[in-house]
Amino acid sequence: MARYTAEELIALIEDLTEPRLARYVALQVVRPVVSDAGDSYREIDRARVQLLCNLTEDYGLDGDALTLMMSVLDEMHGLRGEMQALMSALAEEPDETRQRVTLRIRQIRRPD
Amino acid sequence: MDDPYKALGVSKTASQDEIKKAYRKIAKTDHPDLNPDPAAGERFKAASVAYDLLKDPGQRARFDAGEIDAQGQERPQQRYYRDFAEQGGNPYRQQSSAGYGDYSDVFEDLFGNRRGGSGFDPRDFAGGEEFQGFRRSGGTRQNFDMRGQDLRYDLDIDFMTAAKGGTTRITLPDGNTLDVKIPEGAADGQVIRLRGKGGEGYGEGGRGDAYLSLHVGAHPDWSRDGNDVTITLPVSLDEAVLGARVEVPTLTGKVAMNLPKGATTGQKLRLKGKGIKGGNQYVELKVVMPAEIDDDLAEFMGKWRQDHGYDPRQGMGG
Structure with a gap:
């Protein structure tokens, strides 16, 4: 699994600067993996910092607004992943089971 | 495009x-x-x-x-x-079944953290005593004490530190240096709690805690399954053929071990109790050819083959 140092990450991501990365770490919107050999960043951190830069550049997000946005995004992505898993499991079930579940969901979600 | x-x-x-x-x-x-x-x-x-x-x-x-x-x-x-982020186990997501009310058990069954049984479950830390850290003093809104935030980190440790236990020195993003005690047999995904090493409290509230999720690195020679460890041991051709008494590294130093005659690559020998906390150590043999096949060896094998040739691929399909 690829790991990056802070310097490598800064070189890799166009809009990333040293102070900006320090700011993200201070806000705890990105958390490098710690070890006795120093900090390192995983692929997920690279992708996350790239997104953070987009949010800062394109939407001017920083501070609490950025923290809130990321926590909502994490929840949304996570829920979407869970929903996908649920649907793919359901899709493998026999027609009868799927119909029963579908019916029940429609009942529950029916507007009053 | x-x-x-x-x-x-x-x-x-x-x-x-x-x-x-x-x-x-x-x-x-x-x-x-x-x-x-x-x-x-x-x-x-x-x-x-x-x-x-x-x-x-x-x-x-x-x-x-x-x-x-x-x-x-x-x-x-x-x-x-x-x-x-859509995958399970996103380290940035504070996954919680809260908000699913009566169905939180169903949610937990389906999507709950199942990393080797020792995974990080936010519910362990969210309820109960933690909330006692939050108290108003004097009943005024402005002047209240609140326990500091809990901070979460991922910590890389090497194979041996995880197996044998030890300390690892880290610098947290806030600049604090910490010596973290790693327990013997620490597992990948295990969470270590450091009381009072989290964010600073407000008013008279104490500091929060730090939670370190362990990530155990791979080792070129060693592997591990729970408390059992396996080392890959290179043996020479003559040792493999004739058997030998060889020294084998264990987690606690070298021990002598008898290689049986005709040992072969992939064969596993057991050193009872030499694993982690009474687990076993397995020694997986790997026959290694000499760096150079000299004339003596080639001549001998040539002769040997005439009468003793064997087919290790017998019975393979294809």
Whole structure:
């Protein structure tokens, strides 16, 4: 699994600067993996910092607004992943089971 | 993508600034992390490739002159944050079954943390005593004490530290240096709690705690399954044929072990109780040829083969 140092990450991501990365770490919107050999960043951190830069550049997000946005995004992505898993499991079930579940969901979600 | 200008929606005479603005505009509306529509993802991808090509004036001039084309500029498949965040076990997500009310058990059954049984479960830390850390003093709104925030970190440790236990010195992002005690037999995904090493409290509230999720590194010679460990031990050809008494590294120093006659690659010998906390150590043999096949060996094998040839591939299909 690829790991990056802070310097490598800064070189890799166009809009990333040293102070900006320090700011993200201070806000705890990105958390490098710690070890006795120093900090390192995983692929997920690279992708996350790239997104953070987009949010800062394109939407001017920083501070609490950025923290809130990321926590909502994490929840949304996570829920979407869970929903996908649920649907793919359901899709493998026999027609009868799927119909029963579908019916029940429609009942529950029916507007009053 | 044939026409990068079209992908960005700008004219061929657009300034570098206009090109950047056009890319930013598309990134803003069509970023795959913010817009789940696959069409938006395609637009964003095309715009990214176009922008990569046109952002450098020298490269743009070469493209305009027909020296390079837009093909071959495809960037390696970029993985967006979403690709990671939709998977289970996103370290940044404070997953919780709270909010599912009576069905939180169902949620937990389906999506709860199941990493080897020792995974991190936020519920362990959210309730109960933690809330006692939060108290108002004097009943006024302005002047209250609150326990500091709990902080979460991922900590890399090497194989031996995890197996034998030990300390590892780390510097947290806030600049504090900590010696972290790693318990013997620490497992991947295990969480270590450091009381009072989290965020600073407010008023008279104490500091929060730090939670370190352990990630155990791989070792070239050792592997591990719970408390059992396996070492790959190279043996020479003559040791394999004749048997031998060899020294084997264990977690606590070398021990002598008898190799049986005719030992072979992949064969596993057991050193009882030499694993972690009374687990076993297995020694997986690997027969290694001499660096050079000299004339003596070749001559002997040539002769030997005439009467003793064998087919280890007998009975294989294909």
